Amino acid sequence: MDPEARQLRLRAAELRRLADAIEALTVMRLDQHAGESTVQSPRFDDLLDRLRRSQHDLYSRADELRSSAFHLELRADELDAAAMREAALAAGGPV
Amino acid sequence: MSGTFVRYDLGCVITLRGLLLDAIVGLDAITSSESEAAPAIAGVRQTRLLLETEYLPAVDELSLSDALLRTAFGVELPLGGLAGFLLGDALAFLDLGTTTPTGLEGWTDDEVLEHFRYQMVERDVSTFDADSMAAFEGLYRELERRLTLIGGAAFAEQLGEHVDAVRPAIAGVADQLTNMASQGDTAAAGALATMTNAALILTDRDGDLQAWLKDQAIKGSCGATQILLADSGHATDADLLLAIATTTFARVDNTGSALSMTEGEAATFTNVLNQIGIDPDTAAVLLADETALATMLREGAGLNDDAVEGVFTAGLARPLLQRRGETKSLEQANAELIEGWQVWSRSFDHDAPAFFQRLDPGAGRGLANSLYLYLPSLSSGLISENRTGGERPTEQSVFALVGDEHVEVATWGEIGVLLGRMTLDDEGAATLRSTADAFTMMQLSTGMKAATTLPGDAGARNSQIGRVAAPAVELNHLLYVGIGLEEDTAQRRHAEAQASRKLIADMIVSTAKKVALKNPLVDVATTPAQEWFDAQLDDWMTSAPPELSRELPLDYPSAFRASFLQTILDADPGTRSLIGLGAVSARRWADIRAATEDYWDAPGADARRLANQRIEQLTNDSDEHGDADEEGRAIAQAYHDVRSSSGLTSWRPLD
Numbered sequence: 001m002d003p004e005a006r007q008l009r010l011r012a013a014e015l016r017r018l019a020d021a022i023e024a025l026t027v028m029r030l031d032q033h034a035g036e037s038t039v040q041s042p043r044f045d046d047l048l049d050r051l052r053r054s055q056h057d058l059y060s061r062a063d064e065l066r067s068s069a070f071h072l073e074l075r076a077d078e079l080d081a082a083a084m085r086e087a088a089l090a091a092g093g094p095v
Numbered sequence: 096m097s098g099t100f101v102r103y104d105l106g107c108v109i110t111l112r113g114l115l116l117d118a119i120v121g122l123d124a125i126t127s128s129e130s131e132a133a134p135a136i137a138g139v140r141q142t143r144l145l146l147e148t149e150y151l152p153a154v155d156e157l158s159l160s161d162a163l164l165r166t167a168f169g170v171e172l173p174l175g176g177l178a179g180f181l182l183g184d185a186l187a188f189l190d191l192g193t194t195t196p197t198g199l200e201g202w203t204d205d206e207v208l209e210h211f212r213y214q215m216v217e218r219d220v221s222t223f224d225a226d227s228m229a230a231f232e233g234l235y236r237e238l239e240r241r242l243t244l245i246g247g248a249a250f251a252e253q254l255g256e257h258v259d260a261v262r263p264a265i266a267g268v269a270d271q272l273t274n275m276a277s278q279g280d281t282a283a284a285g286a287l288a289t290m291t292n293a294a295l296i297l298t299d300r301d302g303d304l305q306a307w308l309k310d311q312a313i314k315g316s317c318g319a320t321q322i323l324l325a326d327s328g329h330a331t332d333a334d335l336l337l338a339i340a341t342t343t344f345a346r347v348d349n350t351g352s353a354l355s356m357t358e359g360e361a362a363t364f365t366n367v368l369n370q371i372g373i374d375p376d377t378a379a380v381l382l383a384d385e386t387a388l389a390t391m392l393r394e395g396a397g398l399n400d401d402a403v404e405g406v407f408t409a410g411l412a413r414p415l416l417q418r419r420g421e422t423k424s425l426e427q428a429n430a431e432l433i434e435g436w437q438v439w440s441r442s443f444d445h446d447a448p449a450f451f452q453r454l455d456p457g458a459g460r461g462l463a464n465s466l467y468l469y470l471p472s473l474s475s476g477l478i479s480e481n482r483t484g485g486e487r488p489t490e491q492s493v494f495a496l497v498g499d500e501h502v503e504v505a506t507w508g509e510i511g512v513l514l515g516r517m518t519l520d521d522e523g524a525a526t527l528r529s530t531a532d533a534f535t536m537m538q539l540s541t542g543m544k545a546a547t548t549l550p551g552d553a554g555a556r557n558s559q560i561g562r563v564a565a566p567a568v569e570l571n572h573l574l575y576v577g578i579g580l581e582e583d584t585a586q587r588r589h590a591e592a593q594a595s596r597k598l599i600a601d602m603i604v605s606t607a608k609k610v611a612l613k614n615p616l617v618d619v620a621t622t623p624a625q626e627w628f629d630a631q632l633d634d635w636m637t638s639a640p641p642e643l644s645r646e647l648p649l650d651y652p653s654a655f656r657a658s659f660l661q662t663i664l665d666a667d668p669g670t671r672s673l674i675g676l677g678a679v680s681a682r683r684w685a686d687i688r689a690a691t692e693d694y695w696d697a698p699g700a701d702a703r704r705l706a707n708q709r710i711e712q713l714t715n716d717s718d719e720h721g722d723a724d725e726e727g728r729a730i731a732q733a734y735h736d737v738r739s740s741s742g743l744t745s746w747r748p749l750d
Binding site: 038 | 103104107108110111114115117118121122124125127129131132135138139141142145146149150153154157
């Protein structure tokens with residue numbers, strides 16, 4: 001395996017772990033406990049709106065992390081494929 | 096105060112604050128050196144900033160503005176999941192008026208309690224619709240929760256000069272809710288329960304309110320009574336219960352017979368009687384009250400049958416019961432038995448106003464439940480009086496023998512009348528029938544055990560068994576006479592076959608269960624119970640045979656014979672030999688056992704008659720073909736000896 005590809009896969013794994021960790025944060029379910037059944041006033045209504053926007057933003061960031069991870073893994077696959085081709089050529093076998 | 100109206104659930108706000116802190120800690124833990132992660136990390140920091148600098152301060156400000164939350168953060172808070180924002184609904188619904196702040200950003204304790212005080216004015220809750228009732232309940236639920244946590248002292252102080260208005264309001268609204276609840280209004284019942292809980296917390300902190308509620312309860316406020324009965328301490332306060340009961344019994348309506356009570360008052364008074372009915376001592380005190388006793392005996396007074404039955408059962412069974420962990424002396428038990436007899440005496444009294452009415456079914460059942468306990472001391476006196484009786488034995492006095500004391504009970508006829516009236520109620524009749532048959536069985540069994548120690552032949556022993564059984568015969572005759580006097584018929588005497596085969600020992604356990612199972616502090620006083628039944632045996636072993644001459648009570652002879660056979664079946668072979676039945680085969684006993692079981696289990700009169708015919712065939716000196724039957728002859732002879740000495744054979748019709 002290509003050393004750079006290996007490094008890319010490690011980074012991709014880290015990004016996926018980070019995405020999972022963000023989605024598992026307490027804040028991501030905080031809205032369930034901050035709704036009208038808990039407190040109701042314009043100030044808290046506004047805070048709830050902003051909290052939900054933040055949650056939406058964090059979900060988007062998590063998706064972006066997985067997308068980045070996907071691209072890193074694609075790049076790693078390409079590097080591995082190139083390395084295999086080079087190895088085959090060096091051995092004189094079919095590519 | 097400024098801002099706009101805010102509603103919140105206290106428990107949920109506290110949960111939210113805890114989650115905010117958890118969320119901040121969680122966001123802090125999100126780190127990464129990956130360049131691709133930079134936007135996500137920025138988003139995490141931004142979210143953390145929102146929580147730390149805006150959300151958490153908002154919650155804390157709300158908390159600091161509310162006395163309860165301020166307290167709650169310093170102590171462990173029970174989270175009951177109650178919808179606290181109902182408070183907002185409640186205040187909105189219940190016409191806050193001019194004292195309501197228009198901009199409320201949380202409440203201080205004084206402000207909150209001020210609102211409650213304002214709401215606790217006398218109002219006509221009977222006009223509330225479902226939403227208003229829910230709001231009203233929400234108000235009191237919130238008050239209850241706040242008082243649980245912050246105590247009632249502040250509120251009591253708040254009441255201050257308004258106390259004279261608030262207290263009647265509590266009782267008045269509770270009265271209304273009690274009446275509505277007794278008519279099946281579940282919303283009112285819920286509101287009453289919630290209001291009661293809040294009021295009880297207040298009474299814990301406010302001794303004056305407690306005393307005031309007691310006073311109101313005694314004066315007839317069913318609302319105040321309901322609030323007090325919800326507290327176990329007050330519900331077992333004998334003085335309070337008796338005070339409520341005696342004042343209630345004095346409330347006779349203009350018909351002179353029924354108690355003047357609303358439905359709510361009647362339901363509340365049922366609760367009071369139920370509480371009295373689980374405490375033999377308190378029940379006995381109530382039965383000793385002449386007005387109370389006369390009212391409870393009278394059908395149509397408007398009392399709950401089961402509650403009245405409970406009072407009679409507990410009060411009359413008092414000699415047999417003791418406080419758990421204590422041992423009742425025989426002297427004490429005898430003294431209480433005499434007091435119980437005094438209740439019976441007043442119940443027998445023809446001239447008492449209650450006897451111009453029919454007997455209350457509950458009272459009759461309660462009397463029937465306890466009859467077996469009083470029979471042993473009564474029956475020898477009855478037989479004795481009748482034995483020396485003149486032309487009209489119904490007018491002769493009957494004495495009970497309790498210890499060494501002769502207690503005048505009533506006339507023979509009065510006892511018969513009461514027993515007859517008790518049979519007018521099906522349940523009372525069944526209990527009486529069971530008691531009578533159980534008493535017969537016990538007497539025969541006791542007589543048989545005692546007879547085995549006697550010298551002489553089997554005939555002498557069987558005569559002795561019959562003498563011991565004589566009180567049971569007498570009781571059955573009384574039942575018959577009573578029924579006759581009430582112009583009722585034997586069809587009302589519903590024999591519960593299995594139940595009737597129970598011995599007195601089982602009935603003691605049954606009584607104990609009726610009372611003691613409802614009250615963990617009460618147990619059976621076994622020593623006096625044993626003494627009474629032993630003493631009765633001694634009495635009969637030394638007395639002369641009875642000389643009775645009256646009519647047989649309907650089907651009693653067949654029941655007596657079945658009881659006699661059942662007693663032999665339960666005896667060991669040695670005992671059977673001693674009474675002349677040693678030669679009867681196991682096969683014959685098996686046939687007799689099957690026939691007696693058919694007799695006791697018979698579903699109706701026809702089946703019982705067939706079973707009785709079978710018994711007769713098995714216990715006769717000749718079989719169905721007319722051939723001599725030695726085994727049957729032996730049994731017939733033994734039964735003849737027992738029956739002859741029991742008073743069963745020579746009865747003639749009463750004048």
